[in-house]
Every structure is written in C-alpha cells, then in structure tokens.
Amino acid sequence: xxxSPGRIYAIAAKEVRQLLRDHLTFGLIVGVPLLQIVLFGxxxxxxxxxxxxxxxxxxxxxxxxxxxxxxxASQVLDVVAASPSAxxxxxxxxxxxxxxGIYIPPDFDRLRLEGRRPAAQLLVxxxxxxxxxVASGLADMPLxxxxxxxxxxxxxxxxxxxxxxERRSAVAIVPALIGVxxxxxxxxxxxxxxxxxxxxxxxxxxxxxxxxxxxxxxxxIGPYIVIGLLQTTVVLVAGSLLFDVPVAGRLLDLYLAAxxxxxxxxxxxxxxSTLSQTQFQAFQMNVVFFLPSFLLSGxxxxxxxxxxxxxxxxxxxxxxxxxxxxxGIVLRGATLGELLPETWPLxxxxxxxxxxxxxxxxKRLD
Amino acid sequence: xxxxxxxxxxxxxxxxxFGSFTAVDGVNLAIPAGHIYGFLGPNGSxxxxxxxxxxxxxxPSAGRVHVLGHEVPxxxxxxRRKLGYMTQRFSxxxxxxxxxNLLFMAQVFSLPKATRKSRLVEAVRRYLLEDIEDQRAGTxxxxxxxxxxxxxxxxxxxxxxFLDEPTSAVDPQSRRDFWEKLFELSAVGTTILxxxxxxxxxxxxxxxxxxxxxxxxxxxxxxxLMQEIDALVVExxxxxxxxxxxxxRPEPYVxxxxxxxxxxxxLLARDIDGPEKRLADTLRRAGxxxxxxxxxxxxEDVFVAATAGSRRRESARA
Numbered sequence: 001x002x003x004s005p006g007r008i009y010a011i012a013a014k015e016v017r018q019l020l021r022d023h024l025t026f027g028l029i030v031g032v033p034l035l036q037i038v039l040f041g042x043x044x045x046x047x048x049x050x051x052x053x054x055x056x057x058x059x060x061x062x063x064x065x066x067x068x069x070x071x072x073a074s075q076v077l078d079v080v081a082a083s084p085s086a087x088x089x090x091x092x093x094x095x096x097x098x099x100x101g102i103y104i105p106p107d108f109d110r111l112r113l114e115g116r117r118p119a120a121q122l123l124v125x126x127x128x129x130x131x132x133x134v135a136s137g138l139a140d141m142p143l144x145x146x147x148x149x150x151x152x153x154x155x156x157x158x159x160x161x162x163x164x165x166e167r168r169s170a171v172a173i174v175p176a177l178i179g180v181x182x183x184x185x186x187x188x189x190x191x192x193x194x195x196x197x198x199x200x201x202x203x204x205x206x207x208x209x210x211x212x213x214x215x216x217x218x219x220x221i222g223p224y225i226v227i228g229l230l231q232t233t234v235v236l237v238a239g240s241l242l243f244d245v246p247v248a249g250r251l252l253d254l255y256l257a258a259x260x261x262x263x264x265x266x267x268x269x270x271x272x273s274t275l276s277q278t279q280f281q282a283f284q285m286n287v288v289f290f291l292p293s294f295l296l297s298g299x300x301x302x303x304x305x306x307x308x309x310x311x312x313x314x315x316x317x318x319x320x321x322x323x324x325x326x327x328g329i330v331l332r333g334a335t336l337g338e339l340l341p342e343t344w345p346l347x348x349x350x351x352x353x354x355x356x357x358x359x360x361x362x363k364r365l366d
Numbered sequence: 367x368x369x370x371x372x373x374x375x376x377x378x379x380x381x382x383x384f385g386s387f388t389a390v391d392g393v394n395l396a397i398p399a400g401h402i403y404g405f406l407g408p409n410g411s412x413x414x415x416x417x418x419x420x421x422x423x424x425x426p427s428a429g430r431v432h433v434l435g436h437e438v439p440x441x442x443x444x445x446r447r448k449l450g451y452m453t454q455r456f457s458x459x460x461x462x463x464x465x466x467n468l469l470f471m472a473q474v475f476s477l478p479k480a481t482r483k484s485r486l487v488e489a490v491r492r493y494l495l496e497d498i499e500d501q502r503a504g505t506x507x508x509x510x511x512x513x514x515x516x517x518x519x520x521x522x523x524x525x526x527x528f529l530d531e532p533t534s535a536v537d538p539q540s541r542r543d544f545w546e547k548l549f550e551l552s553a554v555g556t557t558i559l560x561x562x563x564x565x566x567x568x569x570x571x572x573x574x575x576x577x578x579x580x581x582x583x584x585x586x587x588x589x590x591l592m593q594e595i596d597a598l599v600v601e602x603x604x605x606x607x608x609x610x611x612x613x614x615r616p617e618p619y620v621x622x623x624x625x626x627x628x629x630x631x632x633l634l635a636r637d638i639d640g641p642e643k644r645l646a647d648t649l650r651r652a653g654x655x656x657x658x659x660x661x662x663x664x665x666e667d668v669f670v671a672a673t674a675g676s677r678r679r680e681s682a683r684a
Contacts, residue, residue, distance in 0.1 A: 205457035208421055209474045210446045 028284050035291055039310075043295040048134045048305035053077040054098040056089045059108035067120065067143055067156070071102060076138055089123055093162055095338045096328050099125045099304060100135055102157075112143075118158035126164030127331035129172035130302045135159065163248070163331045170243035175330040176299045178235045178258065179322040182265055183293050186228050190269025191282040193220055199278060213361050217354065221266045228262035229255065248333030256336055257325040260346040264318035267353030274360040293319040321345050371435055374399040374526050374557035375420060380429035382415050382580075389415045391580040392429070397559065398573070402552050405561040406568045406669060407577030413561040414454065416577070417528050420559070421451055434525055447475065450524035454531045456511045460504030464495050464514055467503055468521060475522035485521055493517040493547065509540030516547060526557040533567060545570050565665045578673040592663050597621055597671040598641050599663045602630040604649055604656035613652045614645070621674050633671055 019026055053071070057064050071077050081098055083089050089101035101123035105111070111119035124135040139157045164171045197203045206216065232255070239245035247254065268289065276282040294300060296310050297319035303311065314320045321342040328334035328342075336343065375397035382390040390412040397403045405413040418424040420433055422442025431438040436445045458467045468489060472482045490496055493513040498506060503514060512533065519527060529548075533541040545567075548558055552572075562568055569588050576584040576591075584591060604610040607630050611623050614632060619641075621633040634641050642658040649656040663671075 200460070201453060201455045201457040202459060204423075204453050204455075205451070206474075207423065208446065208449065208451035208453075209471070210443070210476065211474050212443075 024281050024284060028288070032287065032291070035288065039292055039295045042310040043301045043306055048130065048302050049075050050078045051076060051099045051131065051134065051302075051304050052080045052097065053100040053102060054081040054083055054089050054092045055079055055102045055104070056083045056086055057102075057104045058085075058106045059104045061109050063112065063143075064104045064108050067104065067108075068102065070141065070143060071138065074138065074141065076134065077102075090162070091338075093123060093125050094328065094332045094334045096125075096324050096332070096334070096342070099128065099131055112156075115154050117154050118156060119154075120157050121160050122157040123160045123162055125332070126161040126167060127172060127327040128298070128302055129164075129167075129169055130305075132159070132161050132167060134302070134305075163333075168243075170239070171245050171331065172327075174235065174239035174243055174245045175326045176323045177239075178232050178326055179261060179297070179319050180294065180299055181231055181235060182228055182258070182262060182322075183319050184290060185231065186224055186262060186265040187269040187272065187289065188283060188286045189227070190220060190224050190266045191272040191276065191286060192279050193224075194270065194273035195276050195279050195282045198273075213358050217270055217358060217361070220270065221263075224266055224269075225259070225262055228265070229258060232258045232262075245330070247330050249329035249335065253336040254326065254329045257322065257329060257339075257343070260343055260350070261318055261322040261325070263350040264346045264353070267350040267357065268318075270357035271353045271360065274357050293317045296320070298323050315345070316349075318346055318349050372398055374401075374434055375559070376430075376432045377420075378430045380416065380419060380431060381427050382412075382419060382424060383427045389580050390419070390426075393577075393580075393582045395575065395582070397557065399557050400552065400555050401572040402548060402558045402560065402570070404568045404571030404574040405559065405577060406563065406574050407561075408563060408673070411577040412580035413577050414530055415580075417530055417559065417561055421445075421449055421528055447522065448525045450519035450522070450527040452515050452519045452527070452529045452532055454534075456503075456515060458503050458511075458515060458518055461502060463500050463502055464506070465490070465499045467514065468518055471518045471521050477522060489517040489521055508536045509543070512536050512540060512544055513547075516544065520551065520556075524556065526559070527551065529558065529560045531561055531563070534562075534564065538566075541567070565669070568669075569665050576669060576672045584668065584672040588665055588668075591668045592665060595663045595668050595671050596636055597633040597663070597667065598636055598638075599661050599667050600632050600634060600641060600645060600658050601661045602632060602645065602649075602656050602658050603628070604630065604654050606654065609652070610649055610654055610656065613649060613654070617648060619644075622670050624670075631667075633667060633674070 019029075055068055057068065068079060072079050077100060079102075081092055083092065086103050089098075089103060092098045093101055101121075103121040103123060105120070108119050111117065118139075122135055122138060124132050126132055136159055139155045139159055141156050143156055161167060194203075197206070236247065236254075240247070272282055272285045272289075276285060292313060296306065296314040297303075297317055298314065299319065303314060303320065306314065324342045325336075325339050328339045329336070373396045375395055377393055377395040380390060380393040380395070381388065393412075393416060395416075405416065407413050415424060419426050420431060420438065422439040422445065425439055433445055434448055436442075438445065459470070462470065465486070468486050469482075472486060477485060490499055493516060495510075495514060495517060498510060503511065506514065516532075533544055536544070548560075552558055560567065560571060568574055571588065573587055574585065574591060575582050586594070602610065602614075607625050607628060610630060611625060614620050614623050614630070619635040619638045621635060623630055623632045625631075632645070634645075638644060642660060645658045646656050
C-alpha cells in the first residue's frame with residue numbers, strides 16, 4: 001500500500017511525457033475548445049437577419065412598394081428576387097434561392113383598407129425549422145398607413161408555412177440528419193481503414209505489389225459508398241416509420257445527392273488517412289472537421305443568421321450543400337436539376353480531396 | 367531477364383542519408399543471379415535500408431541501382447511484378463484466412479484466372495498450409511506465419527525474392543524447414559536476397575556481404591571469408607575467465623575477447639609470432655595458468671573481425 005502513490009505518480013508522469021510528445025494531441029487539447037467556442041459564438045444567433053426574400057407584387061401600388069421597402073428596412077429580409085406570380089415565388093422557394101416569399105395580391109390596397117383579414121402573404125420555407133419563428137415576427141410589422149386603414153386590426157401578413165405546415169421538428173431535422181450521420185461515420189471509416197493498414201504493416205507489403213495508388217484509393221472507397229447508401233436508407237426508413245417524415249421529391253434524386261455527398265466525405269477520409277500515422281490521429285482530425293460541419297452547415301442554426309465569415313467557411317463544407325440538397329428534395333419536393341448549384345461544390349470537394357490524397361500518398365517509405 | 371547478364375543486382379556507390387546520418391554509404395554490389403545472397407550485419411548497419419532501395423521503396427541519395435536489368439527507382443513499377451518481398455514483420459492480413467490472403471495476393475499480382483486456382487493449390491501444398499487453410503492468419507504460430515508469408519511472396523513466381531530478416535522470430539526447426547524451401551526456390555533459378563544477423567542463417571547463404579555502419583566491409587562465400595579472415599582465432603581455458611578477459615583486452619595485438627561458457631574466444635592480429643605462448647605468458651604473469659590453442663575461425667569470427675575496425679574507432683572517439 002505504501003508504494004502505491006509512487007506507482008501512481010510513475011504512470012501519471014509517463015502519461016504527461018507522452019502527451020507532450022504527441023504534438024497533434026496536445027494541439028487539440030487547446031485547439032478543440034477554442035475552435036468550439038469560436039464556432040458556437042458565430043453560429044448561435046437567434047437574432048436572425050438578412051433572410052433571402054423574393055417578392056411577387058401583383059398590386060403595383062404605392063402602398064405595396066412601401067410594404068416592400070419597409071420589409072427591407074427591417075433588416076430581417078433582404079429582397080433578392082422578384083417574380084410576377086405566386087407560382088414563381090413557390091418555385092424559388094423550392095429551389096432554395098429564397099427563404100421567404102412576399103406575395104402581394106392585386107387587391108392589396110382594398111384588403112388593407114378593409115382590415116378584416118391580412119392583406120398580404122408571407123410564404124416561409126418550413127424545411128428550416130428556425131425560419132418560421134423569425135418570419136412570424138414580421139406578420140405584425142407596422143405599415144405607416146394607419147390613417148388609410150381605420151377599419152380593422154388584422155395583421156399585415158398571413159403566414160404560410162410551406163413544406164412543413166404542422167411545424168414538426170422531426171420533419172425538418174431527420175432528412176438533414178442523414179448528412180450529419182454520414183459525416184460522422186464515413187470520413188472516419190475510410191481514414192481509419194488506411195491508417196490501420198499502416199499501423200499493422202500491411203501497407204509496407206501493399207506498396208511492394210503492382211497495386212497503383214489510384215487503384216488502392218478507389219478500391220478502398222468502393223465498399224464505403226455502399227455502406228453510406230445503406231446508412232441513408234436506414235435513416236430514411238426509420239424517419240418514415242417512426243416520425244412519419246414524408247419524401248416529397250424523387251428517391252432517385254435523393255440517392256444521387258447522397259452519392260455525391262458520400263464521395264465528398266470519402267475523399268476527405270482518404271486525405272486524412274495520408275496525413276495521420278495512427279488511428280488515434282485520424283480520429284482527432286475527424287473531430288476537428290466534424291465540429292464546423294455540425295455547427296456551420298445550417299443543420300443546427302439557420303445559415304442566413306450567421307455572420308459572413310462563418311458563411312464563407314460553411315460554403316466550403318460538404319454538409320452545408322447536402323443539407324440544402326436533402327431539405328430541398330425530401331421536404332420541398334425539388335428535383336436535383338433545380339438544386340444544381342449545390343451539386344458541383346460536392347463534386348469539386350471530392351475531386352480535390354481525392355487528388356490531394358493521391359499526391360500525398362507515396363508508394364515509398366520515405 | 368537477359369540470360370547473358372550474370373548479375374541479378376548491381377549497385378554503384380549506393381548511398382542513403384537521413385538528415386545528417388548516413389545509413390548506407392557508397393555500397394557497390396554485384397549479386398549473381400540464382401544465388402542465395404546474404405546481407406549480414408548488426409541492427410542499424412544499413413541492411414534493410416539497402417534492401418528497400420533495391421526494391422524502390424526508398425530513394426537513394428546517390429548511386430546507381432540495377433535490379434534484373436531494370437534501373438531503380440525509374441523502372442520500379444515494372445520491376446514489382448518480378449519481385450517478391452517478405453517484410454521483417456508479418457504484413458499479411460491477420461483478419462483474413464490463409465486462403466483469403468493468398469487469393470488476395472494472386473489477384474493483386476493479376477494472375478490469370480486459369481492459373482490462379484492451380485497456383486493456390488500448389489502453394490498451399492508446398493508450404494504445408496493444408497490443415498490451416500481456413501484459419502485466420504492472426505491465429506497462426508510464428509513458423510506458420512512464415513510459411514504463409516513465403517507462399518504469398520512467391521505466388522507470382524518472382525525472379526527475385528527479398529527477405530528482410532525472415533526467421534528472427536521462429537524456432538530452429540522452423541528455420542530449417544524455411545531454408546529448405548529457399549533452396550528449392552534457388553534450385554529453379556530464383557535469386558534470393560536475405561538480410562540477417564543470425565550466424566547460422568548467414569552460413570547457409572551461397573555468398574555474403576557484411577555491413578557495418580552503412581559500409582560494406584567484407585564480401586564473399588562463407589568458407590572463403592572464414593579462410594581469408596584477417597585474424598588468428600584462439601580458444602583459452604583459464605581459471606577466472608572474467609579476470610583473464612580484463613587482462614587480455616588492453617593488449618595491443620588482441621582484437622577481441624568473448625566469453626563462451628567457461629572458455630574465452632579471442633581474435634588476435636595475424637602478424638604476431640607464437641600467439642599461443644604469448645597469450646599464455648601474459649596470463650601467467652598475472653597469476654593465471656591458462657591453456658591456449660589455435661582454432662578454425664567461424665562465421666561469427668569473420669563478422670567480429672570485419673566490424674571490429676569501426677567499433678574501435680567509435681570507442682576511441684568516445
């Protein structure tokens with residue numbers, strides 16, 4: 001018993017020595033909390049502003065123009081597009097170009113004057129769970145026409161929650177969860193698959209065979225693509241059975257989008273594997289990548305509410321684009337063709353990480 | 367390979383530096399085709415580094431390398447199909463069975479489907495793997511792993527086989543069986559390069575290169591090396607062998623003294639007269655009655671004599 005403290009000390013001292021020598025781990029001890037606090041600080045912003053908005057002004061009156069101007073002045077909305085019809089607004093919503101649509105009917109001035117019911121409509125993209133709350137703040141927006149509207153007290157806007165009319169959080173979260181789960185597992189699977197062979201010495205054998213680097217990489221990716229699609233299916237089926245999450249768009253489009261996203265994550269996994277010597281290091285690098293994906297992709301917090309810098313970072317993350325794709329296809333019933341701008345960043349990410357991995361992997365030991 | 371080329375490997379001035387450390391220093395090699403050629407040397411003497419440069423796994427810092435008529439590292443990829451390589455550490459997949467491992471290697475070397483099956487059957491039979499065909503490689507004994515590794519490395523019938531300390535981890539009987547297989551391969555024309563620090567393994571090679579601190583210090587057939595050793599070898603029987611060692615070590619003509627059981631085994635400079643008497647006299651003056659006789663040098667003596675020079679330089683520096 002008397003010797004016990006000495007032995008405990010010996011183990012603790014050895015542990016500290018090893019930690020200090022593992023620069024990556026030591027960096028992460030400091031780096032992860034720092035990264036987390038910065039990311040959270042940027043991403044958590046309940047005071048969402050500058051939502052992209054589209055306007056369909058069918059009234060063309062002075063009052064309707066005033067409405068648009070004041071909505072813009074509130075800073076909650078940025079009017080970025082105009083459409084001649086309600087259908088046009090809906091199409092823009094479905095494609096994810098705008099988060100909110102302002103529909104002003106031809107008889108806007110008269111409805112406003114009567115004041116018995118809301119004169120205009122606010123179409124909100126309900127596939128992002130936080131947007132509805134933000135938009136509802138606009139419903140009662142004052143319009144400086146009170147002199148002209150003595151009759152009633154109806155709010156200015158009628159809120160129309162598109163794609164998730166019952167505002168169930170599961171409906172909004174489950175589809176994007178596919179992306180979170182794939183990011184969390186697939187990148188790590190691939191990274192570890194190669195690093196494990198390095199640790200066990202298999203790689204020393206493999207590089208003496210005629211196997212080419214590209215062959216090795218593609219062969220490694222193959223099975224994990226299937227695993228990724230399997231995971232996608234599990235989440236979809238479970239979401240449908242347990243939470244009654246419907247799939248509005250085409251399944252084929254959804255799987256194509258998932259395929260692109262899976263490829264992007266596998267590319268990253270391969271790249272990580274060429275950077276790390278041990279499975280532990282690969283695991284740590286995965287954490288460093290996962291945190292910003294989780295926080296800045298629009299999954300947790302509305303993308304439009306984040307500051308510019310955070311949005312720029314977000315645009316580089318595959319999950320950001322996948323969240324947009326999956327919400328578009330599953331909830332808004334958009335086709336992949338309508339969401340084309342979100343596909344090429346995933347392809348580019350895959351190509352780039354794969355290239356870096358191949359360049360960084362040497363069929364040599366030096 | 368061009369049959370008129372008598373050498374499987376040729377190097378000129380082969381050098382590899384890691385930072386300021388020179389692991390392999392100006393090595394010239396000519397390894398005859400069809401031979402079992404040994405690299406003998408202590409750990410860190412540059413054996414493995416040299417082998418890795420020969421297979422194109424490491425880039426030389428300087429020098430030229432030709433293996434089977436191909437320039438390395440430029441033609442390393444072409445060469446890979448003609449080479450078999452057995453790593454020091456078991457590097458097949460421990461979570462695959464014996465058969466699955468062999469099948470994987472056959473596929474990686476693109477053996478045609480028609481011959482694949484017969485090759486696998488033959489390999490399993492030749493390397494006595496029938497009873498363990500379905501066993502996971504991770505559960506095999508040291509000797510079994512060795513046989514599996516050799517079977518995998520020879521599946522594509524390589525012209526040349528590199529073995530990096532192949533039997534350091536197996537028992538003497540397994541080592542014998544393993545070498546029997548190597549001689550069978552050599553008999554059908556395979557050139558085999560073995561690195562080792564085990565004397566009994568080195569003795570089995572047709573030819574040897576002795577490495578020390580990255581330098582090739584001796585080269586030749588084992589018997590020839592033993593005959594041409596630059597030392598006299600004596601065996602000393604004396605009471606208190608430890609004290610005798612202390613007395614002999616400082617003598618200028620004594621190259622090395624080692625205790626083997628109750629005896630001492632010493633290497634002396636070649637150019638002294640009456641070495642037995644001289645040694646016995648030295649010990650008698652210290653009060654030790656010793657019996658000294660000349661013996662035939664063995665390979666360990668060759669090794670010690672060849673590497674003694676640099677060791678002495680090192681201790682002089684320290």
